[in-house]
Amino acid sequence: MGLTKTEIFTDEQNQLATLLKAMAHPARIAILQRILISNTCICGDLVEELGLAQATISQHLKELKNAEIIQGTIEGVSICYCINPKTWKLLEKQLGAFLAEYKGETSCC
Amino acid sequence: MGLTKTEIFTDEQNQLATLLKAMAHPARIAILQRILISNTCICGDLVEELGLAQATISQHLKELKNAEIIQGTIEGVSICYCINPKTWKLLEKQLGAFLAEYKGETSCC
DNA sequence: GCTTTATATCGCAATATTACGATGTTTCTA
DNA sequence: TAGAAACATCGTAATATTGCGATATAAAGC
Numbered sequence: 676m677g678l679t680k681t682e683i684f685t686d687e688q689n690q691l692a693t694l695l696k697a698m699a700h701p702a703r704i705a706i707l708q709r710i711l712i713s714n715t716c717i718c719g720d721l722v723e724e725l726g727l728a729q730a731t732i733s734q735h736l737k738e739l740k741n742a743e744i745i746q747g748t749i750e751g752v753s754i755c756y757c758i759n760p761k762t763w764k765l766l767e768k769q770l771g772a773f774l775a776e777y778k779g780e781t782s783c784c
Numbered sequence: 785m786g787l788t789k790t791e792i793f794t795d796e797q798n799q800l801a802t803l804l805k806a807m808a809h810p811a812r813i814a815i816l817q818r819i820l821i822s823n824t825c826i827c828g829d830l831v832e833e834l835g836l837a838q839a840t841i842s843q844h845l846k847e848l849k850n851a852e853i854i855q856g857t858i859e860g861v862s863i864c865y866c867i868n869p870k871t872w873k874l875l876e877k878q879l880g881a882f883l884a885e886y887k888g889e890t891s892c893c
Numbered sequence: 894g895c896t897t898t899a900t901a902t903c904g905c906a907a908t909a910t911t912a913c914g915a916t917g918t919t920t921c922t923a
Numbered sequence: 924t925a926g927a928a929a930c931a932t933c934g935t936a937a938t939a940t941t942g943c944g945a946t947a948t949a950a951a952g953c
Binding site for chain 2: 679680681683684688689691692695696698699700701702703704705707708712714723725726727763767770774776779
């Protein structure tokens with residue numbers, strides 16, 4: 676086991692779960708926040724700002740890139756990362772719809 | 785290792801990561817959607833509706849409960865689960881603010 | 894071409910997650 | 924009070940994640 680049964684769920688459920696999973700780590704949230712603040716992309720600054728090893732940061736960036744939440748382009752010696760607008764919009768739409776489904780506390784538990 | 789370095793991050797970052805992690809599984813998204821649709825709580829119906837074993841569903845419910853995203857009350861023999869309004873509102877606020885930080889594609893990568 | 898700088902990848906150890914059968918626990922009913 | 928129904932918990936196997944040191948790779952400048 677230890678393997679999620681993706682066949683059982685809808686594509687939307689799997690997609691949203693994948694996106695959430697990619698963000699579900701404090702380091703990756705911190706990375707995204709840094710990108711959002713600087714608007715313009717950042718790179719190895721992260722290693723200094725967060726207290727994690729270069730290999731670890733690189734790995735987190737890779738996961739965000741795999742989920743297509745961020746994208747990177749070579750900028751000389753370093754690499755410039757920024758938000759992938761397409762995925763971000765998708766996320767806003769999917770998550771927004773999901774969260775909005777809750778209609779207040781119409782008595783229950 | 786295999787242990788997240790929570791000391792390094794802010795409480796907000798850790799909290800948001802924990803909430804996202806609790807939702808970052810297709811089964812748990814499916815469970816939440818069912819609760820949102822039925823508004824009124826559900827229980828063992830999930831075992832039939834999703835194709836997972838009772839023990840597995842119970843475990844997923846426990847994780848959602850630990851994250852305080854849902855809450856359950858004893859309803860005779862079965863248990864009634866529903867959204868925890870407080871956490872849901874917190875989630876809407878935190879996630880909303882996070883997602884809204886992105887200001888379009890002001891040229892970068 | 895060699896060196897420096899900036900990232901990526903590999904390999905590993907520690908720990909976490911996912912799924913499930915088996916077994917406990919609690920509550921209602923006969 | 925014994926039995927059934929509905930969940931929860933335990934134990935376990937398979938796999939995934941986290942973090943890092945060491946090493947590889949790529950671009951720029953000399």
